[in-house]
Amino acid sequence: MASTSGHRGRIVPVVENSTIVEIAGEREGVEPRRGPTDEALLRMCQDLVTPAVTIRQIAQAIEAEPGMPPSVYRRAAQIAAESDRVSEICAFTLEAVREARPTRLDWIVAECVDSVRAWFRGTIEEKTDSVTVQAPRVPMLRLVSNLLNNACQAAGPDGDVLVTLGFDDEFAILELVNTGDQLDPSLFPGPEGDSGTPSTLGLRIVAGILEDHHGQLHVDERPLQGTVVRVLLPLGSVDQVPATGPPIRSDQ
DSSP states (O other): OOOOTTOOSOOEEEEETTEEEEEOTTOTTOOOOBOOOHHHHHHHHHHHHHHHHHHHHHHHHHHHSTTOOHHHHHHHHHHHHHHHHHHHHHHHHHHHHHHTSOEEHHHHHHHHHHHHTTTOOSEEEEEEOOOEESSOHHHHHHHHHHHHHHHHHHHOTTOEEEEEEEEOSSEEEEEEEESSSOOOGGGSSOOTTOOOOHHHHHHHHHHHHHHHTTOEEEEEEETTTEEEEEEEEEBOOTTSOOSSOOOOOTTO
């Protein structure tokens, strides 16, 4: 039997700075082996998703084929189940990697503004700095989308909406100003269990996201001038790269 005296400690997978690293104990003269980086994990999982879906579709086609032996149907069902498992693992890994990354909030604002311009007949003006927040992309997308939709609905078809994004030493500062109807602060975040209006539901979503990510919200009503909604979110590290790139603007 080979001697194991040169290896003290067991191999333990750990996560360090959002990068999977394998600690190989204190093996003399051997460098610890490192696992794939976040970028490599993203690429691998994205590459696996399509084949997994294709395999499942083939298995389903076999299951739908009449006159096959029962054993073939069983194997096809097994293949479909395993392909589902691969898809679930890929989805979980992609989400875990992205959750660990900060988000460029100015990219989120740009994406939401472009989306709203497809239906809003008023004017939207956008002034943003490059700002990174310590929060995942998906909740930030929901946050900005809900706030912007509410601002546009309050402004009305002939109103104006101004979206600004800046920062101070601690926080990203997102501000939405509309020139339409005032937004009643009592709607925020809305009574639990009340189905409410779309605006009430949207603001309740905003409240939950801000609570989860240590954010703050301030509502400033200006008589006959609409409402100013200001959101503060903790800044993210500029040394970390967001999981997704900037949106392709409709004017590019």
